[in-house]
C-alpha cells in the first residue's frame with residue numbers, strides 16, 4: 461500500500477514542505493509539496509534524496525554506552541543502557557568537569573534539525589551551568 465505523507469523537512473530551519481511517498485510503512489521517495497508557501501514546489505538535495513537513513517539498520521534507536529567490565533570506558537564495546545543510566549552518567553560528568561575546570565570547560569553543540577523550542581532549552585541548560593559556549597551544526 462502506498463500513501464503520501466505531507467510533512468516538513470527536518471534538515472534545516474527553512475521548513476520546506478515535503479510529500480513523502482510511503483510504501484508498506486517505508487519511505488521510498490520524496491517530492492516537493494506543490495504550492496507550499498516556503499519552497500513553492502522546490503527542494504534542495506537533502507530534502508529530495510536524504511531519506512535512506514530512516515530505514516537503515518545502522519540507525520541508533522536506543523541509548524548506548526561503551527563499557528569495559530560493567531563501567532564506562534572509551535575502549536569498551538557499545539552496550540545498550542537505559543536513558544536513566546545515560547542521564548546519571550552525563551550529570552556526573554558535567555558536575556565534575558565544571559567543579560574541576562570551571563563552567564567554560566563545557567560547551568553544547570546542538571542540531572539545526574532540532575526545533576526552536578528544543579534549541580532554546582538546550583542553550584538555556586548550558587547557560588544555567590555558567591557556560592555561554594553554545595553552537596549548532598548549521599554553522600559548519
Ligand code: SF4
Pocket residue numbers: 469470471472473474475476499503504505506507508
Ligand atoms: S529541503 Fe533543503 S532547504 Fe528545504 S528545509 Fe530541507 S534542507 Fe532546508
